[in-house]
Amino acid sequence: MGFLSGIGRATLVFLAATGRLALFTARSLSHCVRPPYYPRLLVQQMREIGYNSLPVVGLTALFTGMVLALQSYTGFARFNASSAIATVVVLSITRELGPVMAGLMVAGRVGAAMAAEIGTMRVTEQVDALSTLSTNPYKYLVAPRILAGTLMLPCLVLVADIIGVFGGYVVSIYRLGFNPAAYLTSTAQYLETNDVVSGLVKAAAFGFIIALMGCYNGYHSKGGAQGVGAATTHAVVSASIMILMINYLLTGLFFS
Amino acid sequence: MSAATETPKIELTGVKKAFGPKKVLDGVDLSVAKGESFVIIGGSGTGKSVMLKSILGLLNPDAGTIKVDGEDTTHITGRARDRVMTKFGMLFQGGALFDSLPVWQNVAFGLIQGRGMRRAQARDIAIEKLAAVGLGSDVANLSPAELSGGMQKRVGLARAIATTPEIIFFDEPTTGLDPIMADVINDLIVKCVRDLGATALTITQDMASARKISDRIGMLYQGKLIWQGPTDSIDDSGNPYVDQFIHGRAEGPIQMQVKLG
Ligand SMILES: Nc1ncnc2c1ncn2[C@@H]1O[C@H](COP(=O)(O)OP(=O)(O)O)[C@@H](O)[C@H]1O
Ligand SMILES: [Mg+2]
Numbered sequence: 001m002g003f004l005s006g007i008g009r010a011t012l013v014f015l016a017a018t019g020r021l022a023l024f025t026a027r028s029l030s031h032c033v034r035p036p037y038y039p040r041l042l043v044q045q046m047r048e049i050g051y052n053s054l055p056v057v058g059l060t061a062l063f064t065g066m067v068l069a070l071q072s073y074t075g076f077a078r079f080n081a082s083s084a085i086a087t088v089v090v091l092s093i094t095r096e097l098g099p100v101m102a103g104l105m106v107a108g109r110v111g112a113a114m115a116a117e118i119g120t121m122r123v124t125e126q127v128d129a130l131s132t133l134s135t136n137p138y139k140y141l142v143a144p145r146i147l148a149g150t151l152m153l154p155c156l157v158l159v160a161d162i163i164g165v166f167g168g169y170v171v172s173i174y175r176l177g178f179n180p181a182a183y184l185t186s187t188a189q190y191l192e193t194n195d196v197v198s199g200l201v202k203a204a205a206f207g208f209i210i211a212l213m214g215c216y217n218g219y220h221s222k223g224g225a226q227g228v229g230a231a232t233t234h235a236v237v238s239a240s241i242m243i244l245m246i247n248y249l250l251t252g253l254f255f256s
Numbered sequence: 257m258s259a260a261t262e263t264p265k266i267e268l269t270g271v272k273k274a275f276g277p278k279k280v281l282d283g284v285d286l287s288v289a290k291g292e293s294f295v296i297i298g299g300s301g302t303g304k305s306v307m308l309k310s311i312l313g314l315l316n317p318d319a320g321t322i323k324v325d326g327e328d329t330t331h332i333t334g335r336a337r338d339r340v341m342t343k344f345g346m347l348f349q350g351g352a353l354f355d356s357l358p359v360w361q362n363v364a365f366g367l368i369q370g371r372g373m374r375r376a377q378a379r380d381i382a383i384e385k386l387a388a389v390g391l392g393s394d395v396a397n398l399s400p401a402e403l404s405g406g407m408q409k410r411v412g413l414a415r416a417i418a419t420t421p422e423i424i425f426f427d428e429p430t431t432g433l434d435p436i437m438a439d440v441i442n443d444l445i446v447k448c449v450r451d452l453g454a455t456a457l458t459i460t461q462d463m464a465s466a467r468k469i470s471d472r473i474g475m476l477y478q479g480k481l482i483w484q485g486p487t488d489s490i491d492d493s494g495n496p497y498v499d500q501f502i503h504g505r506a507e508g509p510i511q512m513q514v515k516l517g
Contacts, residue, residue: 036372117356125352128314132346133415134338134370 065167089168118218153207282479
């Protein structure tokens with residue numbers, strides 16, 4: 001009996017949490033589209049999420065592209081299929097690794113910061129203070145972050161795609177001694193618009209998830225510094241797992 | 257403030273609020289007249305802040321009704337809530353200043369975001385309100401984190417009065433301040449409330465503060481308002497709970513939850 005009631009309780013807790021998240025999402029979205037808007041805050045968040053994440057995302061993409069070239073060379077050299085490397089690099093980057101790597105890095109950088117900032121505002125009653133000053137916290141705090149996340153992640157991923165392909169190019173030319181012109185031709189040959197677009201759609205979904213989980217966990221944090229710490233961890237972990245899950249689902253949708 | 261026929265500014269009837277199994281408010285009845293300064297005393301954790309937050313709609317009471325100017329505001333949301341909120345100003349227990357904004361934008365927040373006032377004009381009003389709480393324009397561009405506790409309380413007060421609210425709530429305005437600064441804040445509260453002609457509801461554990469700023473006092477204990485009366489009657493309330501609290505005695509009907517090892 002203890003075991004069964006344990007399962008029952010866990011299920012109820014899970015359902016309650018899912019319901020809370022769904023409600024939060026619906027509320028946030030409705031405030032994204034209804035005035036008043038806060039363009040100043042949106043721009044500030046776009047700069048924070050997009051521009052300030054460039055170094056991290058760029059470096060990640062660079063080394064990912066480089067290691068892809070190196071690794072597929074050691075694999076393909078046995079089959080004399082070295083020209084396939086360019087294709088492997090560009091397709092892996094644009095379809096999967098660009099969006100996923102950027103998503104995970106931004107989840108760590110921005111999702112954590114959102115949860116910590118909103119969480120601190122919650123436990124120090126700043127969120128309540130917003131309401132008493134006739135300002136809706138969903139509009140003022142959540143909507144700009146969600147919009148900025150959804151808009152900026154595709155931009156970041158586009159940059160990551162370019163840098164990643166460049167990383168693969170550098171390794172192939174200067175380390176593996178390929179012909180630059182032949183490499184570029186192979187890169188372009190098998191790349192289709194769909195590969196890039198699917199990656200950008202994924203990126204938009206990831207940006208939404210990162211901002212949503214950051215805001216949600218921050219908004220519902222309680223109990224002082226420890227609560228804010230827990231909210232930050234939750235925001236990053238749950239966003240990362242959801243990114244990987246959604247990536248799988250979207251890949252199934254786009255490429256089946 | 258005579259006429260008993262006049263609609264009370266704030267009226268609570270049978271307000272209940274529990275968090276899980278824990279009953280915090282258990283049927284609070286309270287009526288504050290227009291222009292009155294009401295102070296609620298009570299030990300920490302008795303639900304004083306929960307009561308204020310319920311009136312402000314930050315928490316949803318489980319039962320009972322809350323009326324502001326005779327209008328039932330217990331469960332209103334959205335635009336209707338926003339409209340009622342414009343009547344209120346609140347000084348939070350910990351200040352709750354926005355640490356991402358400079359002092360003047362904190363004070364002007366309700367004017368710029370809530371009322372859509374132009375920034376330059378709002379800034380002038382903010383400087384004026386800062387002066388009203390004894391702060392010079394040199395602090396206007398500082399970040400709240402650069403201010404002392406007493407100064408933060410003053411900025412919080414300036415922010416609460418900036419939109420000239422009809423009702424102001426003060427949540428433990430003197431807690432954590434030295435006695436002299438506490439008295440300065442008390443004087444400011446009395447002055448600001450008088451200047452605005454506002455209705456004030458203050459919660460505090462500080463009896464000196466309570467006596468100084470109140471017209472009437474009520475005591476919250478175990479989720480109910482167990483006593484209320486005019487300020488000068490508090491010393492002969494005939495209520496053992498009130499007596500114990502105002503004299504700060506460990507022995508009496510109020511049992512502190514202290515486990516002895
Ligand atoms: N959001 C909340 N969730 C759960 N419990 C709460 C919440 N807010 C307050 N409480 C509990 O209600 C009780 C009263 O809190 P509060 O009103 O802050 O006390 P005080 O009288 O010191 O202001 C406390 O025991 C607190 O733990
Ligand atoms: Mg309190």
